[in-house]
Amino acid sequence: MTATPLRKDAERNRERLVRAAQEVFAESGLDVALEAVAKRAGVSIGTLYNRFPSRADLVHAAFADSVETVGRLAEHALGLDDPWDGFVYFVEQVSQLQAGDRGYNDLAGRGVPAATPTEDHLRGYDLMSQIVARARDGGRLRPDFTLEDMAFITWSITKTIEATAATSPTVWRRHLALILDGLQTPAAHPLPEPPLSREQLAAIYRDC
């Protein structure tokens, strides 16, 4: 399973590339020219392609940390006493992550270009399920809200951050507050459409 270990210089270049990618993606989003990443890493474009044959591979490596961070946030959320507070905490923290990293914001809005879901992703999925279920059972999150509906929140915040980051880097908090007010049981009116199925959502994130 594990491939041959990299030569020392190759390993060093790999690390440089990942760090450069993190910086450049954070500043300019997921669609930057890969030349920019290579340049920042002080390495030729050929080396980049050597190490990361596709853009998705690089994205994947660059955001491993973020994925792990989200996992920790989710665990912390589940550790909070109040289920609703946990839910709000999680959504707020992830949004803040998006607000601070244009690349991660893109990622949240589109999914990884061609990802085979990793173990970490599946764990994240599972934890989110729990956060939603617990908040719903606690009674404050409306009973008709599903895990798949979380995508609506993500997309909303993604787009608002995209639009307002330059002008007003904190208004997304106002938007989020408006959203959260619609998710509480006392606010709920019957919904006109069924939620996305798990498969539909997977398909959406699969097709970039």
Add this chain to the structure above:
Amino acid sequence: MTATPLRKDAERNRERLVRAAQEVFAESGLDVALEAVAKRAGVSIGTLYNRFPSRADLVHAAFADSVETVGRLAEHALGLDDPWDGFVYFVEQVSQLQAGDRGYNDLAGRGVPAATPTEDHLRGYDLMSQIVARARDGGRLRPDFTLEDMAFITWSITKTIEATAATSPTVWRRHLALILDGLQTPAAHPLPEPPLSREQLAAIYRDC
């Protein structure tokens, strides 16, 4: 003010181009290659640039109808007895417009590339002001909701439509229902951030 009238053949080509642009933008969004529009119009790329020196000019011409439609929707909304119903009607109808036209959806999310606001736009702005103010005064729309907050709704729906159009072309209605539940007075909790100012919002839409 009015420029020299176009020659007969030029006028005919202009119309073909506008219709072609409407179709192509609707199918493929605002970023299609302009060659595609010229081809659909049965006209050379040179002619397109002749008539519409910048992409923004073409977009502008292609969506004049839609802008007018929105105006009529707004007036109809104001004609409804219940202020809240009027507000909901307007938001739903505009969303439906977005759902049916990828180009208009893009436009709603970004604004016209480099638009000098036209008379129609200003009128639309004014009517929307009234719709919001009336719904707020009617008591059902939360009192802290401003005209500028409408952008949050637009951005949310824009992104959801973008993501789900291929998979589930009507789920946006579910998302919208969740949003609307957060906008009603009984649901309101204090908001953590002030709204965007009119100038900030203008700046956002100006910079494409």
Add this chain to the structure above:
DNA sequence: AGTTAACTTGAGGCCACCGTCAACTTTGTT
């Protein structure tokens, strides 16, 4: 110190879109 396999390099071919312009065609006017 020598050998080889691993790694790096960057120029160069490819592609897709942009926007221009000199040569040609059409309109409509006298």
Add this chain to the structure above:
DNA sequence: AACAAAGTTGACGGTGGCCTCAAGTTAACT
């Protein structure tokens, strides 16, 4: 019918990003 002005055409040069690969360099093992 002849002419000037208006309009059309599409090949062309420019830009920018993608990805490759033959030639050169370096690590690591004997």
